[in-house]
Amino acid sequence: MIEFSHVSASYDGELAVLRDVSFRIEDGSFVAFVGTNGAGKSTTMRLINGLLKPTEGQVLIDGTPTTELKTSELAQRVGFLFQNPDRQICNNTVREEMMFGFKALGKESPEAEVRADEIMAAFGLNPDDDPFLLNRGTRQLLALASIIVLQPPVVVLDEPTTGLDFRECTKVMEIIRRLHERGTTVVMVCHDMEVVADYAESIIVMSAGRVLAQGPTYELLRDRVLTQEASLVAPQMVALSLALGSQHPQLANTAVGQANTLSEMERALGLEIAEGGEPR
Amino acid sequence: MTGFLEYVPGNSLLHRMNPVAKLFCALLISVACFCTSNLIFLACVLIFDFALAAHCKMTRQAMGLAKAVTIFSLILAVIQLLTNSTGMVLVPLPWGYIGTGGVIGAVTIILRLVAAAVPLFLVMYVTKMTDLANSVVKVLHVPYKYAFTFTSTVHFIPVFMNDMAGIMEAQTARGVQFDQGSIVKKIRLMVPLCIPLLVSSVRKTNSAAIAAEVRGFNLRTRESGYKQYPFATLDVVSLVICVCILVVAILLGVLL
Ligand SMILES: Nc1ncnc2c1ncn2[C@@H]1O[C@H](COP(=O)(O)OP(=O)(O)OP(=O)(O)O)[C@@H](O)[C@H]1O
Ligand SMILES: [Mg+2]
Numbered sequence: 001m002i003e004f005s006h007v008s009a010s011y012d013g014e015l016a017v018l019r020d021v022s023f024r025i026e027d028g029s030f031v032a033f034v035g036t037n038g039a040g041k042s043t044t045m046r047l048i049n050g051l052l053k054p055t056e057g058q059v060l061i062d063g064t065p066t067t068e069l070k071t072s073e074l075a076q077r078v079g080f081l082f083q084n085p086d087r088q089i090c091n092n093t094v095r096e097e098m099m100f101g102f103k104a105l106g107k108e109s110p111e112a113e114v115r116a117d118e119i120m121a122a123f124g125l126n127p128d129d130d131p132f133l134l135n136r137g138t139r140q141l142l143a144l145a146s147i148i149v150l151q152p153p154v155v156v157l158d159e160p161t162t163g164l165d166f167r168e169c170t171k172v173m174e175i176i177r178r179l180h181e182r183g184t185t186v187v188m189v190c191h192d193m194e195v196v197a198d199y200a201e202s203i204i205v206m207s208a209g210r211v212l213a214q215g216p217t218y219e220l221l222r223d224r225v226l227t228q229e230a231s232l233v234a235p236q237m238v239a240l241s242l243a244l245g246s247q248h249p250q251l252a253n254t255a256v257g258q259a260n261t262l263s264e265m266e267r268a269l270g271l272e273i274a275e276g277g278e279p280r
Numbered sequence: 281m282t283g284f285l286e287y288v289p290g291n292s293l294l295h296r297m298n299p300v301a302k303l304f305c306a307l308l309i310s311v312a313c314f315c316t317s318n319l320i321f322l323a324c325v326l327i328f329d330f331a332l333a334a335h336c337k338m339t340r341q342a343m344g345l346a347k348a349v350t351i352f353s354l355i356l357a358v359i360q361l362l363t364n365s366t367g368m369v370l371v372p373l374p375w376g377y378i379g380t381g382g383v384i385g386a387v388t389i390i391l392r393l394v395a396a397a398v399p400l401f402l403v404m405y406v407t408k409m410t411d412l413a414n415s416v417v418k419v420l421h422v423p424y425k426y427a428f429t430f431t432s433t434v435h436f437i438p439v440f441m442n443d444m445a446g447i448m449e450a451q452t453a454r455g456v457q458f459d460q461g462s463i464v465k466k467i468r469l470m471v472p473l474c475i476p477l478l479v480s481s482v483r484k485t486n487s488a489a490i491a492a493e494v495r496g497f498n499l500r501t502r503e504s505g506y507k508q509y510p511f512a513t514l515d516v517v518s519l520v521i522c523v524c525i526l527v528v529a530i531l532l533g534v535l536l
Contacts, residue, residue: 071452086479087450091472104455
């Protein structure tokens with residue numbers, strides 16, 4: 001469990017970047033942090049893995065304050081994917097990169113090798129490739145794979161899909177979904193509300209160093225006051241059903257006015273829409 | 281907190297001086313420090329340095345610089361202390377002794393390096409890099425290419441430092457133990473990280489070069505800049521003062 005209680009944080013000791021932030025993330029949940037640029041999302045992520053220590057309040061990981069743990073110890077509990085994979089990748093082959101975390105933690109073993117091989121195969125990574133010559137999407141996948149291979153109980157992902165095309169984005173997110181289904185706690189920062197809506201169970205909305213709200217994804221995305229305040233753009237289907245509900249009040253509490261996803265809307269309207277958007 | 285060698289805005293005498301004059305004054309003072317071993321002279325220069333720093337409200341930066349240079353020059357000072365066996369015997373050593381000559385030599389080295397380095401670095405803090413480059417091109421007729429090489433090198437230092445910090449963070453988050461153990465161990469851990477740093481710096485410089493080229497870098501000549509950098513009375517007076525300092529240093533060096 002990750003718990004922030006009245007956390008304030010700053011980079012230079014003067015200007016507070018986070019102010020009085022409190023929330024709790026239960027084991028096994030899938031939480032997305034959303035908010036504008038500079039809202040303090042990355043800062044919150046750095047507090048979770050102990051790269052930054054709070055100036056006030058406490059960050060508790062499974063009940064232990066991060067101030068009492070070394071970052072390298074925390075690394076075993078929290079896997080962290082940075083916004084920029086190039087900062088992370090530092091080995092000459094994909095295989096070495098996958099094994100690097102085990103080496104750093106002093107946990108190299110034949111089982112680790114087997115697991116690395118499995119994950120490379122699942123991700124479609126070639127063990128002998130040079131990581132620096134891979135394309136952007138594949139480097140992101142490699143960075144993710146080299147975190148997942150360590151099997152941390154919590155993974156923290158800072159904008160895992162930024163800069164990826166739709167196909168790569170779906171690939172990364174499906175891997176994360178499967179990880180979550182197997183019990184890993186996933187904490188993610190993401191600017192794409194469509195992705196957030198598709199994958200996250202709940203969201204934490206941040207703005208100017210504060211938490212505005214925490215709750216189930218669609219419940220918050222349907223809150224117009226909140227989305228306005230945090231400058232969020234609700235997913236298109238949510239926007240559509242909200243608009244239908246407000247312009248035709250008789251629809252507001254029907255399945256149409258409450259539909260959050262394409263399939264819910266299809267069911268509500270009793271029609272099937274094929275991939276191109278044409279009715280079947 | 282401002283970054284390393286980052287311009288600090290202000291309106292002091294130093295800020296208003298011509299960039300080329302500033303650079304020359306700093307160079308003259310530095311050269312003067314190497315022309316003499318007179319401790320009193322060096323101390324005076326150091327006081328002068330700090331008076332200037334205080335005048336442009338940069339005592340904090342100057343102190344930081346002085347501290348860094350002192351630490352660096354300590355190595356040289358210790359060598360001086362251990363090898364320069366002259367003067368009165370203070371501590372006997374197997375191969376000689378630590379004498380008053382060595383102590384004076386060591387103090388001289390520290391004073392000299394600090395006194396010489398502070399003005400040079402101060403110039404960086406009170407001058408915008410672009411002004412420095414443009415004025416060197418305008419006044420000294422240095423080809424823009426070289427001026428640009430210099431400014432971009434300085435400009436990239438904090439960028440690379442930032443990159444290195446980011447890379448170390450990313451590796452710490454993966455369990456590399458930068459946060460414990462001895463310095464030797466930490467340095468050993470840092471060696472493999474030079475690869476991503478190198479890759480990112482080559483990528484950055486390469487893309488910076490291409491970006492400059494497509495925007496007509498090669499067309500730029502001395503006439504391209506519209507801003508003029510004339511010498512004012514202040515600049516001439518400062519230069520004369522600095523030349524005088526140099527002359528005093530040379531005289532002291534020759535006479536004493
Ligand atoms: N290393 C740093 N030193 C000083 N200030 C920083 C540093 N990193 C971030 N900040 C400041 O902290 C604030 C919050 O930044 P943070 O990176 O947490 O935002 P974010 O929500 O992740 O934004 P983005 O969506 O752009 O990634 C910003 O105002 C930023 O300028
Ligand atoms: Mg961020």
